[in-house]
Amino acid sequence: MCFYGQALKMCRIFASCALVALLLAVVWADHHHHHNSKHSHEGEMACHIVSPHNADFAFALYKHLNAKAAAGKNIFYSPLGISTALSMLSAGARGDTHTQLFSSLGYSTLNQTQVNEAYGHAMQMLNNSQENQQLEVGNSVVVRTGFNPLPAFLNDMKQHFTGEVFNVDFQNPSEAKKQLNQHIATKTHDKIKDLVKDFDPQMVMMLINWVYFRGQWERPFNHNLTAKRDFHVDENTKVEVDMMRKTGRFDYYRDRANFVTVVLLPYKSNTSMMIVLPDEGKMKEVEALLNKDHIRNWHDSLYKNNINLSMPKFSISAEASLDEILMEMGITDAFGDRADFSGMSDEVKLKVSKVSHQAVLSVDETGTEAAAATTIEIIPMSLPEAVVMNRPFMTFILEHSTKSFIFMGKISNPTAQ
Template identity: 65%
Template structure:
C-alpha cells in the first residue's frame, strides 16, 4: 500500500575541542509549573524561532530551490545543547530561541512533557522524535549533563572513536539511518579527529491522509516554478470537504489536510506573483489567524505528488540569529565537561518530504462524504506554495518549508 509520509532528521551539533577562557556561570533556579501544559509554554517562542529560521534560510536559498526543515528538531537540539552552556553562551542560546523569560529547568521540563506527548500520539501514524549524544571514547562529560539529557530529552548516549573520523562518521550515520527508517543517510561528513561530541536530533513522521486521493484521478499537469520555468508533475485530484480559507486581504488561500492522527498539513498558496509579499509578512500570528479562520467547505483540490530533500549548514544562520559565542573560542560549555574547552564546530540539518496518494480498500470508507449542493471552491497547487506540518496536541510546527519545484529531488 502506498504511504503518505513526511520524514526528517536533524543532525548534528558537532562539538569539537577548543581553547577558551570561561568566567561566566548562569544561575538557574527550578520552578514547578502548573496550569497549562508545560510544553505549551514554549509553543509561541518556538513558532517565532521557526519563522526567523525560515526568513534567514530563504534569503540564502537560490530562486526555484525548495526549502524544508524541522523547526521542532532544531529547537530541541539547541535546547539540549543549552543544558551544558553557561554565561553569555547560554544567554545567547536562550535569547535566540525566545526562552529568556524561562530558566533551564523550565525549558527542560517543557521538552520532557512535549516528547512524552508526541511519543503517545501514535494512533495510525508514526511520529518519532529522538535525541542522542555520540561521545568521544575517553571523554568524561559531567554526570549532571548526561543525567539531564537522558531524563529530559530521552537521549541515548554512546561512545565513538573519533581518532578514526571515517569510522566514527559511519557509525553515527548508521544510527541516524536506523532511527529514520533509512530516509536520512550520510548526514555526518568530514568529522575532525579532535571531535569531542556529536549531539543528534531526529524527527521521523509517517502519516496516512484521513481523506486519501484516488490514484485513478492522478494525471500529468503543469507546475509553474516561475515565469519562465514550467515542469510536468503527477497532479492528484480530490473533491471533498476540507477546512479552507481564502484570505483576500493577505493574498492567500489556505487549506488543512488532516492525517489519521492529531497531525495535519496546512498548505498556504499565495496568489500569483504574491509569494515574496507573503514571505515578507508571515509569522505565527498569521498562522493562527488562518487556522482560526478555516471553514469547512467543498473543495476541488489539485495537489502534486512530490518527493524532495533539503540539506543546510546552519552555522551562519544561527550566528546571524544571535548565537555567536557557541562557535567561538570564548564559548562556555563547562556544563558539559570541565576537562577540555568546547565549542560548536558545525550544525547541519537534513530533511526530506514525500507526498503521494494513500491506500487501497483499507482507506476506502473514509472517502465517502456528504456534499452540499453548491459549486465547490477550487485550490490548484500549480505554482510554489508553503507547507506546514502541525501537531495539535503540543501546538508544534513539526516541519515547514516552501515547495518551489516538486520535481527537484
Template identity: 75%
Template sequence: MVKDLDPLMAMVLINYVYFRGQWERPFDKNLTVKADFHVDRNTKIEVDMMKKMGRFDYYQDHDNHTTVISLPYKGNTSMMIVFPDENKMEVVEGFINKDYLRHWHDKLYKNNLNFYMPKFSISVDTSLDEILKEMGVTEAYTDEADFSGISDEIKLKVSKVSHQAVLSVDETGTEAAAATTIEIMPMSLPVDMVLNRPFMVFIIEHSTRSIIFAGKISNPAAA
C-alpha cells in the same frame, strides 16, 4: 548526518524528528494525472497531480492575497497549505509568521472543493551557523565557549551546526499505507483549487499548536 566526521571532533549532538503521516482521507491513486506546474513565469514542468473532491477546511484571505487549506492526518496533526495568489509569493513570505498561521487556522470553514495537489518529495541540507550567529549565539563558536557542564576535562566549542529536513507527500500521506474511503458531499457547486505554482506547507501539531515542519514547494519534480 554523521558521515565523514572530522577525526578531531570530540562530540556530536543530534536532534532528530521523524514524522510519519497518513492522510485522514487519502487521495484516490486512480485520479492522479499528469499536469503542468509553473515553477516561474518562464519554466513549466510536468508533475503527478493528485485530485480529491469533498469538503475541506478552507479560507480565502483576499486582503493578503492568499488561499489556505488544511488537510488532516490521522491523529493530531494536519498539513496547512498556504497558496499565494499569482505573483504574490514574495509578498506573503514577507509578512507570514506564526500569528498569521493561527489567524488563518481560526478562520477556516468547510467548503466544497475540487482540490488538486502535486506529489512531491523534498530534501534540504543546510548550515545553521550564520543564522544562529545572527540570533546572538556567537561565544559558543569561540575559544571562550563554556561547555564545562558537558566536559570539564576537554575544552569544547561548536564547530558547525547542520540541519536536514525531508518531506515526501503522495496519495496516502508521507509514507505508504493502504486505505480506502468514500466521501459524501452535499450537491453544491465545488470550487476548483489547483496547486499549479509554488506554495508553502506547514505541518502543525494541534495539542501544542506547534509547527513541526515548514517549507516552500517551488519545484515538486526537483531531485
C-alpha cells in the same frame, strides 16, 4: 503554535524526517560563568511554555534560509528538531554563551529548568503511540572514547531529552562516520543516510536529534484521478508533475487582503498539513508577513467549504549547514574561543564546530492498508471553489496536542531532488 505517535504498516502517504547534528570540538576559552536556575513545576502541559517561542524561532529561521536559497529552490526543515538540538546544547552552556542561545530561541523569560521540563513533557507526548500515525522524536549524545562529560549534563540529556549516550572512537574517522550515519539512518528509517560527511578530528562530542513522521490522510486521494499537469516554478519555468485531485468539503480560508488561500488537510491522528498558497506572483509579499500570528489567524478562520483540490505528488530532500545562519541570529560565542560550555565539562573547554540539518518529504495519494469501504459524501449544490497548487506554495506539518510545527517549508519545484 506547537504541533507531534506511532504504528502504520505497508502504504504511506506522507513520510518525512529530519535531524540536527551539533559537533563540539576542543577549544581554549577565556572564562566560565555559571547560569543558575530555580527548579519550578510547570504542570501537565509544560511543553506549551516553549511552543510560542519555538514558533517565532521557526519563522525567523525560515527568513534566513529563504534569504540564502537560490531561486526556485525548495526549503524544508524541522523547526522542532532544530529547537530541540539547540536546547540540548543550552543545557551545557553558561554565561554569555547561554544568554545568546536563549535569546535566539526566544527563551529569555525562561530558565533552563523550565526549558528542560518542557522538553521532557513534549518528548513523552510526541512519542505517544497512535493507531494511524508514526511519529518518533529522539536524541543521542555521542561521546569520544576517553572523554567524560559532566554527569549532571548527561543526566539532563537522559532525563529530559530521552537522550541515549554512547561512545565512538573519533580517532578512526572512517569507521566513526560509518557508525554515525548508520545510527542516523536507523533512527530515520533509512530516510537520512549520509548526513555526517566529515568532522573535526578534535571532536569530542556530537548531539543528534531526529524526527520521523509517517501519516495517513483522513480522506485519501483517488489514484485514478492523478494525471500529468504543469507546475509553474516561476513565470519562465514550468515542470510536469503528477497532480492529485480530490473534491470534497475541506477546512478552507481565503485571505484576499494578504493574497493567500489556506487549506488544512488532516491526517488520521492529531496532526495535519496546512497548505498556504500565495496568489500568482505574490510569494514575496506573503513571505514578508509570515509569522505565527498570521498562521494562528488563518487556522482560526478556517471553515468548511466545497473544494476541488489539485495537489502535486512529490518527494524532495533539503540539506543545510546552519552555522552562518545561527551566528546571524545571535548565537556567536558558541562557535568561537569565547564559548562557555562548562556545564558539559570542567576539564576541557569546548565550542561548536558545525550544525547540520537535513529533511526529506514525500507526499502521495493514500496512506491506507488493503481494505474496502463505501462512503457517500453529500455536498451542497453549488460549484466548488477550485484550489490548484500549480505554483510554489508553503507547507506546515502541525501537531496539535503540543501545538508544534514539526516541519515547514516552501515547495518551489516538486520535481527537484
